[in-house]
Amino acid sequence: MKRAIISITKWAWFGLLLLLAFGYMASGLSNGRTTESASSIRPKESELRSPDMSLEAAGNSKPIATESGDADSVDAVVDRIDQARRQAITAAGLRSAEMADWMTVCRRLSLALVGSGLSLEEIRALESLPVDQRERAHLDRLLGDVRFHDYWAERWTRFLVSDEGPFLVYRQRRFRHWLSETIAENRPYDQVVRDLITAEGLWTDRPQVNFLTVTFDSNDGSPDPVRLAARTCRAFLGLRIDCLQCHDDFLGNVSLGDEDALRGGSQTDFHQLAAFYSSAKTNGLQGVRTESVDYRFQYLDADEEVDVTADVPYRQDLLPEDGDPRERLARWVTAADHRQFARAAVHRFWTLMFGRAVTDAVDNLPLDESDDPVLVALIDDFQRHRDVHRTIRLIASTEAFRVDSVADFEITARHEVVHAAFPLTRLRAEQVAGSITQASKVKMIDRDSSLLVQLIRFGAINDFLKRYGDLGENEFSKDGITIPQRLMLLNGSMLHEAAKSEPILNTTGQIKSFAQDDPQAVEVAFLCLLNRYPTKEEQAYFAEKVGEADGRGNGLEDLFWMLANSTEFTWNH
Incomplete structure:
Protein backbone atom coordinates (compact mmCIF):
# COMPACT_ATOMS: atom_id res chain seq x y z
CA MET A 1 0.00 0.00 0.00
CA LYS A 2 2.82 2.37 0.93
CA ARG A 3 4.61 1.67 -2.35
CA ALA A 4 1.41 2.36 -4.29
CA ILE A 5 0.97 5.74 -2.56
CA ILE A 6 4.60 6.68 -3.29
CA SER A 7 4.17 5.65 -6.93
CA ILE A 8 0.96 7.68 -7.30
CA THR A 9 2.65 10.71 -5.69
CA LYS A 10 5.60 10.51 -8.12
CA TRP A 11 3.28 10.30 -11.12
CA ALA A 12 1.21 13.20 -9.78
CA TRP A 13 4.30 15.39 -9.51
CA PHE A 14 5.42 14.32 -12.96
CA GLY A 15 2.01 15.19 -14.40
CA LEU A 16 2.05 18.59 -12.69
CA LEU A 17 5.51 19.39 -14.07
CA LEU A 18 4.41 18.31 -17.53
CA LEU A 19 1.37 20.59 -17.38
CA LEU A 20 3.54 23.50 -16.23
CA ALA A 21 5.94 22.86 -19.11
CA PHE A 22 3.12 22.85 -21.64
CA GLY A 23 1.66 25.99 -20.13
CA TYR A 24 5.02 27.72 -20.34
CA MET A 25 5.50 26.74 -23.99
CA ALA A 26 2.00 27.87 -24.92
CA SER A 27 2.21 31.18 -23.09
CA GLY A 28 3.38 33.03 -26.20
CA LEU A 29 0.64 31.86 -28.53
CA SER A 30 -1.83 34.46 -27.36
CA ASN A 31 -1.28 38.09 -26.55
CA GLY A 32 -3.79 37.98 -23.72
CA ARG A 33 -6.86 38.91 -25.78
CA THR A 34 -8.05 35.50 -26.85
CA THR A 35 -11.72 36.44 -27.06
CA GLU A 36 -11.08 39.21 -29.54
CA SER A 37 -11.02 38.76 -33.30
CA ALA A 38 -7.76 38.71 -35.20
CA SER A 39 -8.37 42.21 -36.52
CA SER A 40 -8.77 43.62 -33.03
CA ILE A 41 -5.67 41.85 -31.78
CA ARG A 42 -3.61 43.35 -34.57
CA PRO A 43 -2.35 46.87 -33.78
CA LYS A 44 -4.41 49.54 -35.48
CA GLU A 45 -3.10 50.81 -38.82
CA SER A 46 -3.00 54.33 -37.40
CA GLU A 47 -0.61 53.14 -34.71
CA LEU A 48 1.75 51.60 -37.25
CA ARG A 49 1.95 54.36 -39.81
CA SER A 50 1.86 58.10 -39.74
CA PRO A 51 -1.17 59.24 -41.78
CA ASP A 52 0.89 61.89 -43.59
CA MET A 53 4.35 60.81 -44.62
CA SER A 54 5.31 63.55 -47.03
CA LEU A 55 8.97 64.53 -47.15
CA GLU A 56 8.31 67.30 -44.66
CA ALA A 57 6.48 65.02 -42.21
CA ALA A 58 8.54 61.86 -42.69
CA GLY A 59 10.89 62.63 -39.84
CA ASN A 60 8.27 63.30 -37.18
CA SER A 61 8.36 59.80 -35.72
CA LYS A 62 11.68 58.70 -34.21
CA PRO A 63 11.04 55.99 -31.63
CA ILE A 64 14.67 54.85 -31.33
CA ALA A 65 16.86 57.89 -30.70
CA THR A 66 16.62 59.08 -27.11
CA GLU A 67 19.15 61.84 -26.56
CA SER A 68 18.31 65.47 -27.20
CA GLY A 69 19.64 68.93 -26.56
CA ASP A 70 23.11 69.78 -27.86
CA ALA A 71 24.16 69.57 -31.50
CA ASP A 72 26.16 66.40 -30.79
CA SER A 73 23.18 64.43 -29.46
CA VAL A 74 21.80 61.37 -31.21
CA ASP A 75 18.61 63.24 -32.13
CA ALA A 76 20.55 66.14 -33.63
CA VAL A 77 22.74 63.87 -35.75
CA VAL A 78 19.73 61.87 -36.94
CA ASP A 79 18.00 65.12 -37.93
CA ARG A 80 20.99 66.09 -40.08
CA ILE A 81 21.03 62.65 -41.73
CA ASP A 82 17.29 62.76 -42.40
CA GLN A 83 17.51 66.28 -43.79
CA ALA A 84 20.20 65.18 -46.25
CA ARG A 85 17.96 62.27 -47.30
CA ARG A 86 14.98 64.52 -47.96
CA GLN A 87 17.10 66.94 -49.99
CA ALA A 88 18.44 64.05 -52.10
CA ILE A 89 14.92 62.75 -52.76
CA THR A 90 13.68 66.21 -53.71
CA ALA A 91 16.68 66.79 -55.99
CA ALA A 92 15.95 63.48 -57.75
CA GLY A 93 12.32 64.48 -58.26
CA LEU A 94 11.05 61.41 -56.44
CA ARG A 95 8.57 60.61 -53.68
CA SER A 96 9.39 58.76 -50.49
CA ALA A 97 7.63 55.65 -49.30
CA GLU A 98 5.95 55.92 -45.91
CA MET A 99 7.64 54.78 -42.73
CA ALA A 100 7.37 51.02 -42.13
CA ASP A 101 5.38 49.60 -39.21
CA TRP A 102 7.20 48.80 -35.98
CA MET A 103 7.21 45.03 -36.53
CA THR A 104 8.92 45.38 -39.90
CA VAL A 105 11.58 47.67 -38.42
CA CYS A 106 12.15 45.28 -35.52
CA ARG A 107 12.55 42.37 -37.95
CA ARG A 108 15.20 44.37 -39.82
CA LEU A 109 16.99 45.04 -36.53
CA SER A 110 16.95 41.36 -35.58
CA LEU A 111 18.19 40.22 -38.98
CA ALA A 112 21.02 42.78 -38.90
CA LEU A 113 22.10 42.31 -35.30
CA VAL A 114 21.45 38.65 -34.45
CA GLY A 115 20.97 37.01 -37.86
CA SER A 116 17.36 35.83 -37.50
CA GLY A 117 13.83 37.14 -37.33
CA LEU A 118 11.94 37.82 -34.12
CA SER A 119 10.63 35.03 -31.95
CA LEU A 120 6.98 34.97 -30.93
CA GLU A 121 8.14 35.55 -27.35
CA GLU A 122 9.83 38.80 -28.39
CA ILE A 123 6.81 39.97 -30.37
CA ARG A 124 4.45 39.40 -27.43
CA ALA A 125 6.80 41.25 -25.08
CA LEU A 126 7.01 44.21 -27.45
CA GLU A 127 3.23 44.28 -27.91
CA SER A 128 2.89 44.89 -24.18
CA LEU A 129 4.66 48.26 -24.63
CA PRO A 130 3.26 51.48 -26.11
CA VAL A 131 3.74 51.51 -29.89
CA ASP A 132 6.18 54.43 -29.87
CA GLN A 133 8.51 52.59 -27.47
CA ARG A 134 8.74 49.23 -29.20
CA GLU A 135 11.53 49.88 -31.70
CA ARG A 136 13.74 51.56 -29.11
CA ALA A 137 13.10 48.84 -26.54
CA HIS A 138 13.95 46.12 -29.06
CA LEU A 139 17.19 47.84 -30.10
CA ASP A 140 18.20 48.45 -26.48
CA ARG A 141 17.75 44.79 -25.68
CA LEU A 142 19.57 43.60 -28.80
CA LEU A 143 22.62 45.77 -28.14
CA GLY A 144 23.02 44.04 -24.78
CA ASP A 145 22.22 40.59 -26.16
CA VAL A 146 24.97 37.97 -26.35
CA ARG A 147 23.49 36.86 -29.67
CA PHE A 148 24.38 40.28 -31.11
CA HIS A 149 27.93 40.18 -29.75
CA ASP A 150 28.52 36.69 -31.16
CA TYR A 151 26.85 37.34 -34.50
CA TRP A 152 28.69 40.58 -35.22
CA ALA A 153 31.94 38.97 -34.08
CA GLU A 154 31.34 36.36 -36.79
CA ARG A 155 30.60 39.08 -39.35
CA TRP A 156 33.71 41.07 -38.37
CA THR A 157 35.84 37.95 -38.64
CA ARG A 158 34.82 37.67 -42.29
CA PHE A 159 36.37 40.99 -43.29
CA LEU A 160 39.27 41.01 -40.82
CA VAL A 161 40.61 37.53 -41.59
CA SER A 162 39.07 36.24 -44.79
CA ASP A 163 41.07 32.99 -44.82
CA GLU A 164 40.84 29.81 -42.81
CA GLY A 165 44.46 30.13 -41.71
CA PRO A 166 47.14 27.55 -40.96
CA PHE A 167 46.52 24.68 -38.56
CA LEU A 168 47.56 25.19 -34.89
CA VAL A 169 48.87 28.78 -35.15
CA TYR A 170 45.52 30.24 -36.17
CA ARG A 171 42.67 29.96 -33.66
CA GLN A 172 39.59 31.43 -35.28
CA ARG A 173 37.29 30.49 -32.39
CA ARG A 174 39.44 32.41 -29.90
CA PHE A 175 39.63 35.34 -32.30
CA ARG A 176 35.82 35.45 -32.63
CA HIS A 177 35.38 35.17 -28.87
CA TRP A 178 37.73 38.12 -28.34
CA LEU A 179 35.82 40.17 -30.90
CA SER A 180 32.55 39.24 -29.19
CA GLU A 181 33.88 40.53 -25.88
CA THR A 182 35.07 43.80 -27.43
CA ILE A 183 31.67 44.35 -29.04
CA ALA A 184 29.91 43.57 -25.75
CA GLU A 185 32.13 46.07 -23.93
CA ASN A 186 31.65 48.56 -26.79
CA ARG A 187 35.34 49.34 -26.80
CA PRO A 188 36.18 52.30 -29.07
CA TYR A 189 36.70 51.01 -32.58
CA ASP A 190 40.08 52.71 -33.00
CA GLN A 191 41.39 50.86 -29.93
CA VAL A 192 40.28 47.53 -31.36
CA VAL A 193 42.03 48.25 -34.66
CA ARG A 194 45.24 49.34 -32.91
CA ASP A 195 45.20 46.12 -30.89
CA LEU A 196 45.00 44.09 -34.11
CA ILE A 197 47.78 45.91 -35.94
CA THR A 198 50.20 45.97 -32.97
CA ALA A 199 49.36 42.54 -31.50
CA GLU A 200 52.18 40.63 -29.80
CA GLY A 201 52.41 37.29 -28.02
CA LEU A 202 51.02 33.82 -28.57
CA TRP A 203 47.87 33.24 -30.61
CA THR A 204 46.44 31.14 -27.77
CA ASP A 205 46.58 33.67 -24.91
CA ARG A 206 46.47 36.84 -27.04
CA PRO A 207 43.55 36.24 -29.42
CA GLN A 208 44.14 39.45 -31.42
CA VAL A 209 47.47 37.97 -32.60
CA ASN A 210 45.43 35.70 -34.87
CA PHE A 211 44.96 38.72 -37.15
CA LEU A 212 48.64 38.20 -37.95
CA THR A 213 49.01 34.43 -37.67
CA VAL A 214 46.30 33.80 -40.27
CA THR A 215 48.98 34.79 -42.82
CA PHE A 216 51.71 32.46 -41.50
CA ASP A 217 51.14 29.86 -44.19
CA SER A 218 52.40 32.15 -46.96
CA ASN A 219 55.56 33.49 -45.28
CA ASP A 220 57.46 30.56 -43.79
CA GLY A 221 55.90 30.74 -40.35
CA SER A 222 55.94 34.53 -39.92
CA PRO A 223 53.33 37.23 -40.62
CA ASP A 224 53.10 38.01 -44.33
CA PRO A 225 53.62 41.79 -44.84
CA VAL A 226 52.04 41.75 -48.30
CA ARG A 227 48.77 40.09 -47.25
CA LEU A 228 48.58 42.21 -44.10
CA ALA A 229 49.06 45.44 -46.03
CA ALA A 230 46.27 44.49 -48.44
CA ARG A 231 43.97 43.44 -45.58
CA THR A 232 44.67 46.64 -43.61
CA CYS A 233 43.72 48.80 -46.58
CA ARG A 234 40.56 46.87 -47.37
CA ALA A 235 39.26 46.28 -43.85
CA PHE A 236 40.25 49.51 -42.08
CA LEU A 237 40.54 52.09 -44.89
CA GLY A 238 38.14 50.83 -47.55
CA LEU A 239 40.86 50.99 -50.21
CA ARG A 240 41.66 48.38 -52.81
CA ILE A 241 45.33 48.71 -53.64
CA ASP A 242 46.06 44.99 -54.09
CA CYS A 243 46.92 45.51 -57.77
CA LEU A 244 49.88 47.66 -56.74
CA GLN A 245 51.71 44.59 -55.44
CA CYS A 246 52.87 43.79 -58.97
CA HIS A 247 52.75 47.02 -61.00
CA ASP A 248 51.94 50.71 -60.93
CA ASP A 249 48.35 51.75 -61.57
CA PHE A 250 48.11 52.37 -65.30
CA LEU A 251 44.31 52.30 -65.51
CA GLY A 252 43.45 55.06 -63.05
CA ASN A 253 41.81 52.69 -60.56
CA VAL A 254 43.79 53.84 -57.52
CA SER A 255 44.12 57.46 -56.45
CA LEU A 256 46.55 58.25 -53.64
CA GLY A 257 48.52 61.26 -52.44
CA ASP A 258 47.26 64.33 -50.64
CA GLU A 259 43.77 65.74 -51.06
CA ASP A 260 45.00 68.72 -53.07
CA ALA A 261 47.48 66.65 -55.08
CA LEU A 262 45.98 63.25 -55.86
CA ARG A 263 48.00 60.92 -58.06
CA GLY A 264 47.94 57.39 -59.36
CA GLY A 265 49.14 54.60 -57.10
CA SER A 266 52.49 52.87 -57.52
CA GLN A 267 54.23 49.70 -56.42
CA THR A 268 56.24 51.83 -54.03
CA ASP A 269 53.07 52.93 -52.24
CA PHE A 270 52.03 49.35 -51.55
CA HIS A 271 55.37 47.90 -50.50
CA GLN A 272 56.31 50.84 -48.29
CA LEU A 273 53.08 50.19 -46.42
CA ALA A 274 53.84 46.47 -46.26
CA ALA A 275 57.27 47.26 -44.80
CA PHE A 276 55.66 48.23 -41.48
CA TYR A 277 54.52 44.63 -40.99
CA SER A 278 58.00 43.23 -41.69
CA SER A 279 58.79 44.24 -38.12
CA ALA A 280 56.47 41.48 -36.84
CA LYS A 281 58.59 38.37 -36.29
CA THR A 282 57.89 34.95 -34.80
CA ASN A 283 60.05 34.35 -31.74
CA GLY A 284 59.57 30.74 -30.65
CA LEU A 285 57.46 30.27 -27.54
CA GLN A 286 57.12 34.04 -27.15
CA GLY A 287 54.95 34.17 -30.26
CA VAL A 288 54.91 37.35 -32.34
CA ARG A 289 57.31 40.11 -31.35
CA THR A 290 58.10 43.52 -32.84
CA GLU A 291 61.61 44.06 -34.18
CA SER A 292 63.07 46.48 -36.73
CA VAL A 293 61.84 46.88 -40.30
CA ASP A 294 63.52 44.42 -42.63
CA TYR A 295 61.83 44.52 -46.02
CA ARG A 296 63.33 44.01 -49.44
CA PHE A 297 61.54 43.84 -52.77
CA GLN A 298 62.37 43.65 -56.45
CA TYR A 299 60.13 46.10 -58.30
CA LEU A 300 58.81 45.48 -61.80
CA ASP A 301 61.52 45.97 -64.44
CA ALA A 302 64.18 46.30 -61.73
CA ASP A 303 67.33 44.17 -61.83
CA GLU A 304 67.58 43.36 -58.14
CA GLU A 305 65.93 43.70 -54.74
CA VAL A 306 66.22 46.94 -52.83
CA ASP A 307 65.64 47.94 -49.22
CA VAL A 308 62.15 49.41 -48.78
CA THR A 309 61.53 52.11 -46.18
CA ALA A 310 58.26 52.00 -44.25
CA ASP A 311 55.95 54.83 -45.28
CA VAL A 312 52.27 55.58 -45.94
CA PRO A 313 50.72 56.38 -49.33
CA TYR A 314 48.93 59.58 -48.30
CA ARG A 315 48.48 61.93 -45.31
CA GLN A 316 52.09 61.55 -44.23
CA ASP A 317 51.42 64.37 -41.78
CA LEU A 318 49.40 61.93 -39.63
CA LEU A 319 52.26 59.40 -39.34
CA PRO A 320 54.09 59.68 -35.98
CA GLU A 321 57.85 60.13 -36.25
CA ASP A 322 58.69 58.03 -33.20
CA GLY A 323 57.68 54.59 -31.96
CA ASP A 324 58.02 51.03 -33.18
CA PRO A 325 56.92 50.43 -36.79
CA ARG A 326 53.55 48.80 -36.23
CA GLU A 327 52.62 51.27 -33.50
CA ARG A 328 53.31 54.12 -35.92
CA LEU A 329 51.18 52.44 -38.57
CA ALA A 330 48.34 51.84 -36.10
CA ARG A 331 48.40 55.48 -34.99
CA TRP A 332 48.29 56.63 -38.60
CA VAL A 333 45.38 54.33 -39.53
CA THR A 334 43.28 55.40 -36.52
CA ALA A 335 44.31 59.07 -36.31
CA ALA A 336 41.51 61.41 -35.27
CA ASP A 337 41.90 63.45 -38.48
CA HIS A 338 42.09 60.38 -40.73
CA ARG A 339 38.65 60.63 -42.31
CA GLN A 340 39.19 57.61 -44.54
CA PHE A 341 39.27 55.42 -41.42
CA ALA A 342 35.89 56.78 -40.31
CA ARG A 343 34.50 56.43 -43.86
CA ALA A 344 35.49 52.77 -44.03
CA ALA A 345 33.99 51.98 -40.62
CA VAL A 346 30.67 53.73 -41.27
CA HIS A 347 30.27 52.18 -44.72
CA ARG A 348 30.96 48.75 -43.18
CA PHE A 349 28.43 49.18 -40.35
CA TRP A 350 25.83 50.66 -42.70
CA THR A 351 26.22 47.65 -44.98
CA LEU A 352 25.86 45.22 -42.07
CA MET A 353 22.62 46.94 -41.09
CA PHE A 354 21.10 47.12 -44.58
CA GLY A 355 22.61 44.02 -46.17
CA ARG A 356 23.80 46.15 -49.08
CA ALA A 357 26.62 48.64 -49.56
CA VAL A 358 25.90 52.23 -50.55
CA THR A 359 28.68 51.97 -53.15
CA ASP A 360 29.51 49.16 -55.55
CA ALA A 361 31.78 47.52 -52.94
CA VAL A 362 32.05 48.18 -49.23
CA ASP A 363 35.85 47.91 -49.34
CA ASN A 364 36.34 50.19 -52.35
CA LEU A 365 36.00 53.85 -51.30
CA PRO A 366 38.44 55.85 -53.47
CA LEU A 367 39.94 58.96 -51.93
CA ASP A 368 38.79 61.08 -54.86
CA GLU A 369 35.12 60.09 -54.60
CA SER A 370 32.65 61.99 -52.45
CA ASP A 371 30.39 60.28 -49.93
CA ASP A 372 26.68 59.71 -50.16
CA PRO A 373 25.19 62.88 -48.58
CA VAL A 374 23.18 60.75 -46.15
CA LEU A 375 26.40 59.30 -44.70
CA VAL A 376 28.31 62.56 -44.23
CA ALA A 377 26.88 63.44 -40.78
CA LEU A 378 27.26 59.81 -39.72
CA ILE A 379 30.94 59.80 -40.70
CA ASP A 380 31.47 63.11 -38.90
CA ASP A 381 29.93 61.65 -35.75
CA PHE A 382 31.98 58.46 -35.89
CA GLN A 383 35.15 60.48 -36.38
CA ARG A 384 34.42 62.19 -33.04
CA HIS A 385 33.14 59.22 -31.01
CA ARG A 386 34.50 55.95 -32.51
CA ASP A 387 31.48 54.32 -30.83
CA VAL A 388 30.06 51.24 -32.58
CA HIS A 389 26.87 50.98 -30.51
CA ARG A 390 26.17 54.68 -30.98
CA THR A 391 26.63 54.34 -34.74
CA ILE A 392 24.21 51.40 -34.85
CA ARG A 393 21.68 53.43 -32.88
CA LEU A 394 22.08 56.36 -35.27
CA ILE A 395 21.60 54.19 -38.35
CA ALA A 396 18.57 52.43 -36.85
CA SER A 397 16.97 55.79 -36.05
CA THR A 398 17.24 57.22 -39.56
CA GLU A 399 14.38 57.45 -41.99
CA ALA A 400 16.56 55.55 -44.47
CA PHE A 401 16.47 52.48 -42.20
CA ARG A 402 12.84 52.89 -41.14
CA VAL A 403 11.25 53.69 -44.51
CA ASP A 404 9.01 51.07 -46.10
CA SER A 405 10.05 48.98 -49.10
CA VAL A 406 6.63 49.29 -50.75
CA ALA A 407 4.48 52.26 -51.69
CA ASP A 408 1.35 53.20 -53.61
CA PHE A 409 3.62 54.06 -56.56
CA GLU A 410 6.24 52.05 -58.45
CA ILE A 411 9.52 51.61 -56.55
CA THR A 412 12.59 51.72 -58.81
CA ALA A 413 16.32 51.40 -58.27
CA ARG A 414 16.52 55.20 -58.20
CA HIS A 415 14.32 55.25 -55.09
CA GLU A 416 16.70 52.88 -53.30
CA VAL A 417 19.76 54.91 -54.35
CA VAL A 418 18.43 58.07 -52.67
CA HIS A 419 16.97 56.09 -49.73
CA ALA A 420 13.36 56.83 -50.68
CA ALA A 421 12.59 53.14 -50.08
CA PHE A 422 14.27 50.41 -48.06
CA PRO A 423 16.40 48.23 -50.38
Missing part, protein backbone atom coordinates in the same frame (compact mmCIF):
# COMPACT_ATOMS: atom_id res chain seq x y z
CA LEU A 424 15.28 44.66 -50.95
CA THR A 425 18.12 42.24 -50.18
CA ARG A 426 18.08 38.47 -50.04
CA LEU A 427 19.06 36.98 -46.72
CA ARG A 428 22.51 35.49 -46.38
CA ALA A 429 22.80 31.78 -45.79
CA GLU A 430 23.25 32.06 -42.02
CA GLN A 431 20.28 34.43 -41.79
CA VAL A 432 18.05 31.97 -43.65
CA ALA A 433 19.19 29.15 -41.38
CA GLY A 434 18.90 31.28 -38.24
CA SER A 435 15.40 32.46 -39.17
CA ILE A 436 14.16 28.94 -39.87
CA THR A 437 15.48 27.54 -36.59
CA GLN A 438 14.11 30.50 -34.62
CA ALA A 439 10.70 30.24 -36.33
CA SER A 440 10.55 26.58 -35.34
CA LYS A 441 10.53 27.61 -31.65
CA VAL A 442 8.03 29.81 -29.86
CA LYS A 443 10.62 30.92 -27.31
CA MET A 444 13.70 32.94 -28.19
CA ILE A 445 16.76 30.75 -28.79
CA ASP A 446 19.75 32.08 -26.88
CA ARG A 447 22.32 30.91 -24.35
CA ASP A 448 19.57 30.52 -21.76
CA SER A 449 17.76 27.98 -23.94
CA SER A 450 18.04 24.33 -23.08
CA LEU A 451 21.21 22.55 -24.14
CA LEU A 452 19.17 20.30 -26.42
CA VAL A 453 17.66 23.25 -28.29
CA GLN A 454 21.06 24.91 -28.65
CA LEU A 455 22.62 21.71 -29.98
CA ILE A 456 19.79 21.23 -32.47
CA ARG A 457 20.21 24.82 -33.68
CA PHE A 458 24.01 24.55 -33.95
CA GLY A 459 23.89 21.28 -35.88
CA ALA A 460 21.07 22.35 -38.18
CA ILE A 461 22.70 25.67 -39.11
CA ASN A 462 26.14 24.14 -39.76
CA ASP A 463 24.66 21.41 -41.95
CA PHE A 464 22.51 23.94 -43.80
CA LEU A 465 25.47 26.25 -44.53
CA LYS A 466 27.51 23.38 -45.95
CA ARG A 467 24.71 22.39 -48.30
CA TYR A 468 23.24 25.83 -49.10
CA GLY A 469 26.61 27.50 -49.64
CA ASP A 470 28.22 30.49 -47.95
CA LEU A 471 29.53 33.51 -49.87
CA GLY A 472 32.18 34.15 -47.23
CA GLU A 473 33.97 37.46 -47.78
CA ASN A 474 31.69 38.15 -50.76
CA GLU A 475 28.62 38.03 -48.52
CA PHE A 476 27.21 41.27 -49.95
CA SER A 477 27.01 39.94 -53.49
CA LYS A 478 23.83 41.06 -55.26
CA ASP A 479 23.44 37.72 -57.05
CA GLY A 480 20.03 36.10 -56.68
CA ILE A 481 19.30 32.74 -55.13
CA THR A 482 20.44 29.80 -57.27
CA ILE A 483 18.31 26.85 -58.37
CA PRO A 484 20.24 24.39 -56.13
CA GLN A 485 19.71 26.73 -53.17
CA ARG A 486 15.99 26.97 -53.91
CA LEU A 487 15.79 23.18 -54.14
CA MET A 488 17.71 22.98 -50.85
CA LEU A 489 14.98 25.03 -49.19
CA LEU A 490 12.20 23.08 -50.83
CA ASN A 491 13.52 19.61 -50.04
CA GLY A 492 16.16 20.07 -47.34
CA SER A 493 16.09 18.17 -44.06
CA MET A 494 16.49 21.33 -41.97
CA LEU A 495 13.15 22.79 -43.02
CA HIS A 496 11.51 19.37 -42.84
CA GLU A 497 12.63 18.92 -39.23
CA ALA A 498 11.73 22.51 -38.29
CA ALA A 499 8.18 22.11 -39.66
CA LYS A 500 7.46 18.83 -37.86
CA SER A 501 4.43 18.94 -35.59
CA GLU A 502 6.24 17.85 -32.44
CA PRO A 503 4.25 18.74 -29.30
CA ILE A 504 7.19 19.70 -27.05
CA LEU A 505 9.87 21.38 -29.15
CA ASN A 506 8.43 22.72 -32.40
CA THR A 507 6.18 25.69 -33.09
CA THR A 508 3.76 23.71 -35.24
CA GLY A 509 3.20 21.15 -32.47
CA GLN A 510 2.53 23.83 -29.89
CA ILE A 511 0.18 25.73 -32.21
CA LYS A 512 -1.67 22.50 -32.86
CA SER A 513 -2.07 21.86 -29.13
CA PHE A 514 -2.87 25.34 -27.86
CA ALA A 515 -4.34 27.52 -30.63
CA GLN A 516 -8.07 27.94 -30.01
CA ASP A 517 -9.03 27.65 -33.66
CA ASP A 518 -7.55 27.53 -37.14
CA PRO A 519 -7.62 31.33 -37.69
CA GLN A 520 -5.53 31.84 -34.55
CA ALA A 521 -3.22 29.02 -35.63
CA VAL A 522 -2.62 30.80 -38.95
CA GLU A 523 -2.05 34.10 -37.16
CA VAL A 524 0.63 32.64 -34.90
CA ALA A 525 2.34 30.89 -37.81
CA PHE A 526 2.58 34.19 -39.70
CA LEU A 527 4.01 35.92 -36.62
CA CYS A 528 6.64 33.23 -36.11
CA LEU A 529 7.80 33.04 -39.74
CA LEU A 530 7.07 36.39 -41.37
CA ASN A 531 6.95 38.53 -38.21
CA ARG A 532 3.66 40.13 -39.20
CA TYR A 533 -0.05 39.51 -38.82
CA PRO A 534 -1.81 37.95 -41.81
CA THR A 535 -4.30 40.03 -43.73
CA LYS A 536 -7.93 39.05 -43.37
CA GLU A 537 -7.83 37.41 -46.79
CA GLU A 538 -4.67 35.44 -45.96
CA GLN A 539 -6.03 34.36 -42.61
CA ALA A 540 -9.33 33.16 -44.05
CA TYR A 541 -7.69 31.35 -46.98
CA PHE A 542 -5.05 29.47 -44.97
CA ALA A 543 -7.41 28.70 -42.09
CA GLU A 544 -9.62 26.94 -44.64
CA LYS A 545 -6.63 25.01 -46.01
CA VAL A 546 -5.52 23.96 -42.51
CA GLY A 547 -9.06 22.81 -41.79
CA GLU A 548 -9.19 20.76 -45.00
CA ALA A 549 -5.91 18.98 -44.25
CA ASP A 550 -5.74 15.45 -42.85
CA GLY A 551 -5.40 16.71 -39.27
CA ARG A 552 -4.42 20.17 -38.01
CA GLY A 553 -0.81 19.06 -37.47
CA ASN A 554 -0.33 18.16 -41.13
CA GLY A 555 -2.01 21.37 -42.22
CA LEU A 556 0.28 23.45 -40.02
CA GLU A 557 3.36 21.61 -41.29
CA ASP A 558 2.34 22.48 -44.84
CA LEU A 559 1.73 26.12 -43.85
CA PHE A 560 5.12 26.36 -42.11
CA TRP A 561 6.86 24.87 -45.16
CA MET A 562 5.05 27.22 -47.55
CA LEU A 563 5.79 30.38 -45.57
CA ALA A 564 9.46 29.45 -45.13
CA ASN A 565 9.79 29.00 -48.89
CA SER A 566 8.13 32.32 -49.69
CA THR A 567 10.13 35.22 -51.12
CA GLU A 568 8.95 37.37 -48.21
CA PHE A 569 10.68 35.05 -45.72
CA THR A 570 13.99 34.81 -47.58
CA TRP A 571 14.40 38.54 -48.26
CA ASN A 572 14.91 41.57 -46.05
CA HIS A 573 12.37 44.25 -46.87
